[in-house]
Amino acid sequence: MSAIYITPPMASPSNRKLTGLVAATFTPLTHQGEINLSLIEPYIDYLVENQGVHKVFVNGTTGEGLSLSVDERKRLAEEWCKKGKSKLQQVIVHVGCLSLKDSQELARHAAETGADGIAVISPSFFKPTSADALRQFLQEVAAAAPQLPFYYYHIPAMTGLTLRASDIVEGIEETIPSFRGLKFSSSDLMDFGQCISKCPSHWSQLYGVDEQLLGALVMGASGAVGSTFNYLGNRVNSLLSAFDEGDLRQARTLQIQDIISYAVKQGFDLAVNKQLMCQVSGLPLGPPRLPLLPCPGSKAQSIAQRLQQSMPHVAVSAAPKYQFLPVPDSFLANPRSPPGQ
Template sequence: MAQSAGKKLKLTGLVAATFTPFTSQGEVNLSEIGPYIDYLTEKQGVNSVFVNGTTGEGMSLSVAERKLLAEDWCRKAKGKMEQVIVHVGCTSLKDSQELARHAVEIEADGIAVIAPSFFKPRSAESLRAYLQQVAAVAPTVPFYYYHLPALTGVNVPASDLLDGIETLIPSFRGVKFSGSDLLDFGQCISHVQLDWSVLYGVDEQLLAALVLGAHGAVGSTYNYLGSHMNKLLSAFESGNLAQARSLQFKMQELIRHAVKVGFDVGVNKQLMNEVSGLQLGPPRLPVMPCPQEHAVSIKQKYQHLFSTH
């Protein structure tokens, strides 16, 4: 039986939002997950992952594929990584509940749920009610709300959602806050309970979130910039703001360059392929494969900014 949600380690530090490995034919490729785990832990110093989220194209996967991936990540990460958080959010409540039950079976370290984005909750009350229905089927697993208003169109402030949520969801343990509203983020931090984690998800603003009290960060760039962003965390914790700013500005320069040539999940995934040497394959439609010239341009900028240190 899984541990009580209260006994799990608090989620802190960098968490890589993983890409989903596909074959060239677009099928899930589990053979890359073992090498992927080794790359993150040994090369990047990243010891926790967020599986089947936006970076992992989770909403483009079938329920069966998401189960397959979650189970393989949990099995292969056992003894190698600290935490595997599985995103179980769907547009269907029943699908989310099915994935949440499965997360219990595979002993995931936590589950996260994004707001449904077709029929949208219009208030904190309706969003809390939806999340409660998912969490209720997996009461032993730490539960996180995945806040991503730019993609879901659900603009309920995360800080409003937290009001009384521990009563509805006793397993609630925090928020993956992937929004740029630092006022809302700060209000989440200021009302946080001792065993909760508020993790920031806008990589290029990590330092600002740390100043406000972020407990960690979940992001796609930590797949290939984890070692450098761990240095940023260390610099911030030691009071070396000059070094922390320097590293944050380098990341911002990389992302700004990437955005200029076109930076979506497909391009980001190809950059990971280029930098890591892993074979994670193309994205799944409707996301288009990365044009070769874009990948080369972004990799050159990456090497210019980060290869010397």
């Protein structure tokens, strides 16, 4: 990957700009629905050694953060920071909740735990009715951990927020001195471009729609946060390099990925995405948490077959290291019974 995407290794966490690929991590769960902290360390090793990804975004949408308790989110943040201390370059912890108090508690905890930054999503039940209202909410959370870089996480498809990100971030550093950018998870490249135009050089403009990353790079994205980087990190790092070198033909080839096109046809929900990660990495990350249902066995088998066609070297080489158990169709009827029992 080229120099413009490399983080200076000796920069302090408070001044280190977040660039390049950031994996939005899945939360390992047992088949009884409990968090499985024992998989965090091998997960980190896989990202670093197999995918060339050294930065993570924990407890976000991919990590089912809003389906976890405050205590579970704390334990996950602690494990990622502890086990990633000597292996990862940056650990960003998403601390957004429906409750302001819970968000502040998680922000303080992230600072105490050693996170390199925090991100916050908009509340999605009682929604802010204006950009100013949301900025006030974000300001209160950021104030709980003023020493940490603060990122706004914009994902209107999940929050139902109709506010434009460019309106939200305008002048935001006047009230949130620690503000350092946003994760923009929307296909509205016009809004993203307007964010870029208002972006000081020390902000990170991170794009969050993996299948449209190349378009965001053209608009000026400084990096990306995404779920598919967990298992396609090497390929997307190559895309970044091709773009930086001006090889748009190669960048387009790398952007258009058969397995992602297939996954989109399968719905590309969290269950499908987690199934892809399990199949490629060999890590038994378990099912999603209710109310999300696990990937049916028939669909899991179809995904495995497509992976063998699209990425035979990955699917085969990763399999021996960790046991992988596809979820049978019968599991849907009783989702707390382990497969095969």
